[in-house]
Amino acid sequence: MSGRKRIQVDESAWYGLLRSAEQLREVRRDLPRLLEDVRRQAQVDVANGFADVRDRQQRSEAGIQRLSEQTRALEAETNRRLQQQTADLQRKLTEGVGELRAETREALDAQQRAMASALAAERHERIAQSAGLAQQLGELTRDRARAEELSRTWLADADTITALIAETLPHERYAPGELAAVRTRVAQARENHALCRYDASLAVSQESYHALGELRVRIEQEDLARRSWQVAAVQAAALVERLIEENAERPVLGPDRREIPGAVLDVDYWSGGGLEELRRVTALVLDRARDEATSAQELRLIGEQEVPMLEARLSDAVQRAALSQLASQIRVNLADEVAHVLAETAFYSFEDAEFVDADQRGGFFARLRHENGSKIVIDIEQAEPDSGAVVLRVLSFDQDTESEADQRSRAEAIRYALAERGHQVQVPVAELPPAPALDPTPEPAEDRYDPAAHRRRGARRDEVPGP
Numbered sequence: 001m002s003g004r005k006r007i008q009v010d011e012s013a014w015y016g017l018l019r020s021a022e023q024l025r026e027v028r029r030d031l032p033r034l035l036e037d038v039r040r041q042a043q044v045d046v047a048n049g050f051a052d053v054r055d056r057q058q059r060s061e062a063g064i065q066r067l068s069e070q071t072r073a074l075e076a077e078t079n080r081r082l083q084q085q086t087a088d089l090q091r092k093l094t095e096g097v098g099e100l101r102a103e104t105r106e107a108l109d110a111q112q113r114a115m116a117s118a119l120a121a122e123r124h125e126r127i128a129q130s131a132g133l134a135q136q137l138g139e140l141t142r143d144r145a146r147a148e149e150l151s152r153t154w155l156a157d158a159d160t161i162t163a164l165i166a167e168t169l170p171h172e173r174y175a176p177g178e179l180a181a182v183r184t185r186v187a188q189a190r191e192n193h194a195l196c197r198y199d200a201s202l203a204v205s206q207e208s209y210h211a212l213g214e215l216r217v218r219i220e221q222e223d224l225a226r227r228s229w230q231v232a233a234v235q236a237a238a239l240v241e242r243l244i245e246e247n248a249e250r251p252v253l254g255p256d257r258r259e260i261p262g263a264v265l266d267v268d269y270w271s272g273g274g275l276e277e278l279r280r281v282t283a284l285v286l287d288r289a290r291d292e293a294t295s296a297q298e299l300r301l302i303g304e305q306e307v308p309m310l311e312a313r314l315s316d317a318v319q320r321a322a323l324s325q326l327a328s329q330i331r332v333n334l335a336d337e338v339a340h341v342l343a344e345t346a347f348y349s350f351e352d353a354e355f356v357d358a359d360q361r362g363g364f365f366a367r368l369r370h371e372n373g374s375k376i377v378i379d380i381e382q383a384e385p386d387s388g389a390v391v392l393r394v395l396s397f398d399q400d401t402e403s404e405a406d407q408r409s410r411a412e413a414i415r416y417a418l419a420e421r422g423h424q425v426q427v428p429v430a431e432l433p434p435a436p437a438l439d440p441t442p443e444p445a446e447d448r449y450d451p452a453a454h455r456r457r458g459a460r461r462d463e464v465p466g467p
Helices: 013-019 032-064 071-096 097-135 137-144 144-168 180-193 198-246 274-290 297-344 403-418 445-449 452-461
Strands: 001-009 248-253 257-267 350-355 364-369 373-384 390-397
Touching: 001 180, 032 071, 032 144, 032 198, 071 144, 071 198, 144 180, 144 198, 198 248, 198 274, 198 297, 248 297, 257 297, 297 350, 297 364, 297 373, 297 390, 297 403, 350 452, 390 403
Parallel strands: none
Antiparallel strands: 001 390, 248 257, 350 364, 364 373, 373 390
16 A cells, blocks of 8 residues: 545535525424324323213212202312313313424413312302301300201211212322321211210311312312323323334435435434434333323423423434435545546546445445556545534555655645535645554455445344344
């Protein structure tokens, strides 16, 4: 080997243009089939997610009918509002798939504000009711039969609501220990009743009943919110999962930013496995969203933060893949241009070419031969990862030793010709060959550029089974 020249070639105008093209980051989300599939699955998710809610609200209706007249109407109205809230959320969660997270957040916040306002009015009504009864305690004390009857009624109503909470609501998840605490107070009221202290029993049983009613509504609200966020998180993560599949292959853009017919971009390959890794992470996020143990707060974070980050990673993978494929093509085009220059100026003819290890994402080299037996290898690789700049090496394997002046002259001719074609090219510099390996019989440098050897390595790589 008699010479090795290094030429730095900056990214071309074409590469710079496409690099800044935002359309490379746009994922294909406007596909009617994709949206219809997601919408259909959303309906199933909503139906499954709210099935238990509807079932327990129906069971609550039956339990409410066992309440006394003084509390039945109030609890029936509360149940009606909860059912209406459930129906409204189901409808909003099923609509607007494209704006799912924003719709869900807005719907949940609005519904919770409305319910908080309604519950405040309910509490005010109950307090007023309690105050009215308190004023009557003196009279009730004198009318022991009436006091006993009211005490028994409030205790029965408290037992009914206690049973509804215990049998139909996940109270230990949202209010651990609270039901047991109220039960203790009800037991105290029942003990007072047994001791004929009806005034004390009435006060405690009434207060306990109000606490139980508020506890039931609060648990219903929190569970409904969690289920809503779960449905939203599952739908959002499932949409990303579908978008990954839909964007696994993308059209290839030409210099006019139009699709090249028949050309396909394999996003996972060109992103260096980035799409497969994103597919794995998205599946884990979807599993967490579907897990009943996942909290409402975590589900909300999935929908509002994690899923948008997954979509951003998908956009990055698509862009990285497009730019990687474009950079690969630039390396081939540049090698072709240099080969033409050497053919015109030094009468070298093309012999063979290949990517390193037959991997189009890596460096590219072309072998040229002169009629006198001399050989030249054009070796092109990226200057930096994810960069449009490339390093062009011209390696001489000459039968007749060339002078340094001849090599410099040839490198200058290549630089001039590339500049004429619009490339920004730095001044060529001599580059020392790599240090010899410790192996006592190192492979000759020329053999590193044997296209057949690289194809064999590529074939062996392709034969390795995937995970």
